[in-house]
Amino acid sequence: MIIENKNALCKKLGYNNLALCLEKLYFLEKNGIEEFLKFKFKYDFVLPSELFLKRVIELYGSSEDMKNFEEVREKLSRKPGRLFINTNFKRKSEPIFVLAFMEGKRNILIERKEFKDKNEELKFVKSFIKRHYEENKGVLPLWGEIQNYVYESESFDKKLVFDVEGDIIKTIK
Numbered sequence: 001m002i003i004e005n006k007n008a009l010c011k012k013l014g015y016n017n018l019a020l021c022l023e024k025l026y027f028l029e030k031n032g033i034e035e036f037l038k039f040k041f042k043y044d045f046v047l048p049s050e051l052f053l054k055r056v057i058e059l060y061g062s063s064e065d066m067k068n069f070e071e072v073r074e075k076l077s078r079k080p081g082r083l084f085i086n087t088n089f090k091r092k093s094e095p096i097f098v099l100a101f102m103e104g105k106r107n108i109l110i111e112r113k114e115f116k117d118k119n120e121e122l123k124f125v126k127s128f129i130k131r132h133y134e135e136n137k138g139v140l141p142l143w144g145e146i147q148n149y150v151y152e153s154e155s156f157d158k159k160l161v162f163d164v165e166g167d168i169i170k171t172i173k
Contacts, residue, residue: 037050083125087143
């Protein structure tokens, strides 16, 4: 998207200090919509970055730009999925701080921003499980022998239970 009269656009958007607006516009032209939404601009007391971009697209962009904006915004707002590694652990005498420290070994966050759809996400999770099981030789330190994996994500309406080979064995509400 190339904007000819940037100063006029900045005035139209309500900016008195044109430097802040022009900085955003040059960044947008150079880097595109996705990088613009990822970048953390300083708050300029006029428009937050996302609203700024939406208004610029409404004024100078195409319907394709608006569609791209909506897709990127949805993609960047996805929450990570959570993979819980079930070991049927029973606490004996382990101190709480040790359990808390080791919790990250059996609760793994799966970043979902780069997946195009839930099939791609599922394929990644399956391969991650296989690799994880092999790398750990079937045992998590402190927690014990890996029984199965439970995956929870906004993409799926139920929790998916995987065996150690990465195959879905059941679903849980």
